[in-house]
Amino acid sequence: IFPIRKGIKTHDGGEITPEDVEYSFERVMVQDRDGGPAWMLLDPLLGVETTRDSEGNIVVTAEQIDKAVEVEGDNVVFHLAKPYPLTIFLQILSQTWSSIVDKECAIRHGAWPGTWNNWTKYNNPEVPELQEADCGSGPFMLEKWEHGKEVSLVRFDDYWRGPAKIKRAVIKKVDEWSTRKLMFLKGDADIIYVPTQYAQELEGAPNIRVYKNLPTLAVTALFFTFEIDPESPYIGSGKLDGKGIPPDFFKDINVRKAFAYAFDWDTYIREVWQGEAEHIPGPIPRGLPFFNPDQPKYEFNLTKAEEYFKKAWNGTVWEKGFYLEILYNVGNVQRKTAAEILKENIEKINPKFKIYVRGVEWPTYLRAMVRGQLPCFIVGWLADYPDPHNFVFPFMHSKGTYAAWQHYKNPKVDELIDKGIRTSDPEERKQIYYELQRIYYEDVPSVVLYQPLGRHYERDWIQGWYYNPIYPGIYFYALSKGY
Incomplete structure (x- = not known):
């Protein structure tokens, strides 16, 4: 229960009311854009990570959203769907995705009107209605x-x-x-x-x-797409014929391990980061609880990379070769250089291996990631709140941001992640997150490049x-x- 301060003026000339607060949180859940932050509110309030299934069908009801946040006099009440750590929930409420908007101003600019007869029309918009409208009350x-x-x-x-x-x-x-x-x-x-x-x-x-x-709470990794869009322009012929790769190329763990062993961390961190970055073993950054400093990690080893390439696809990868493209967003030297290091090292293993490094503008890069068109992609995650759940979920849970774009699914991982955020016992949480870091190393859904x-x-x-x-x-x- 949160009492709402009176007298807060908005940029549009109004005052913030409890109804504005209720509307703002419900609108985040109604909107739930691909790759957006709504999952952090949907999880504690509705008990789901997304409002849609893998086919894009709505899987929550208006009643669920409406009852999750309610006004009682001068107070706003949040009804949690299941036990959830209070400190994490408060941290979620303190960040920008929980900003309060002036309801009247938002509706006037075409945002969700706060009614339920056609709320699904406002779900997952290509462009947010308030992208260029100012309906806030900040400084x-x-x-x-x-x-x-x-x-x-x-x-x-x-x-x-x-x-x-x-x-x-x-x-x-x-x-x-x-x-x-x-x-x-x-x-x-x-x-x-x-x-x-x-x-x-x-x-x-x-x-x-x-x-x-x-010190940062940020991790950048190379993510492998398990089910690439067959219409992707970045997989050549779409076949394992030396001129492309099939959409499920990275489903073979041998391919993923070969790519992991082909990255030269020492050179990358020394030359690109001037030593101001660390090669960590998994998605949980150093500085957060339950980071395992003793977890094994992949090291640069072209002999190992060759070994796994020869195993991949029952030897067909080694025999036929492949072609794929690795994209980076223009202006991001760190990602460009990481892609070039992979290209150089992998191509020297076998002359039939071909990688093209392509620079594109960020909107193009983002759209291709969301649509599963990138064979693999390099992207970072900055902590939304200081808890390991905020990293293992997007990196490993089948409904997490990056894992969903990759189409990575491991039921045991999902179960552990769901359990980790529900328990408050520190020792139990430690065991869970240590196990998740072990699975991350074994399964290689992605490989961490650096913590800067x-x-x-x-x-x-x-x-x-x-x-x-x-x-x-x-x-x-x-x-x-x-x-």
Whole structure:
């Protein structure tokens, strides 16, 4: 039961009410976009991970969603479908996917009207209705959004905690490093992202403040798609004839193990990350409870890779060879280099093995991942809340984000993951998550490439920044500028 604060003004001129809170949470569940965060609310509130089955059919009812969140006077009541750790539920409520929107504003912009006669029409939209509408009540309002260029936020003076110290925050997309660097050194940019390979260029620069070796709760892995879309443009002929791969190419565990042994972690972490990353054994990052530091992990070994390639598909892979494409999103040097390392090492094992590394824009990359068109894909996961469930679920559960896109299914894994989030006994949870890490190594649904250390660069006139590994991006409300 949560009492709702009165007098919180919205950017649209209204005030937040308990009905707005109820509507906001129900709308998240109604919408439930592919790859979105709704699963974190659906699990505790409805006892399911998604509103749809594998064919896209709705599997929950309006009544279930309606009764999960209710208004009682000035309070909002959440009805949990089953026992769920309170600390995790509160952590879920504290992040951006639990943001409250002004119901009237949202409906006016075409969002779900809050009624149940046609609610399924608003499920899994291609483009969210509020993507460019500002119906919030936070410290900054959306001033303008130039797609692919910049987002401009302006201070909301009626914010309930008091106005922010800065009047405006502008987030610019500047892909070209030399341009971004020059803006930073001239003082035209206050905070920038510095790719690791360019970090040396700013060493010793005046009036620059840098925080190094920031621990992260983030993991990037190479995921194998078990059932690739047969219409995928990235699998060549679609057959194991030396000119492509069949859609179920990675269902053979020997193929997955061969790819795992073909990755050179030492070279990658040294040259791409300048040593500021770690090769960890599984999806649970170091720093979270129940991380197993003694869990075996794959190491670079081309002899082993060759051994498993020769076993794959009863020898046909070795005899015929294969062709596939590995994509990366343009501008992501880390993913591009990881793909190139795999290509180089695998192609030197057998001249019949061919991999093409293709760069595409992020929207294209994301669509292809969601649709199961990528033979394998490199992507990271940043913690939504600091618990191992938040990593094993998307990485390993058949209904988890990445595992679902891969079509990876292991009933024992699903059972263990469901049990792990239900029990509160630390020793029992440890046994469960240690077992999941062991299965991850044995089954190789994906292979972790790295857990990075972070850096933060800012001009020395910036005041108020602090590091929070669970919060992505910049919290502008805390910042000020003092020259």
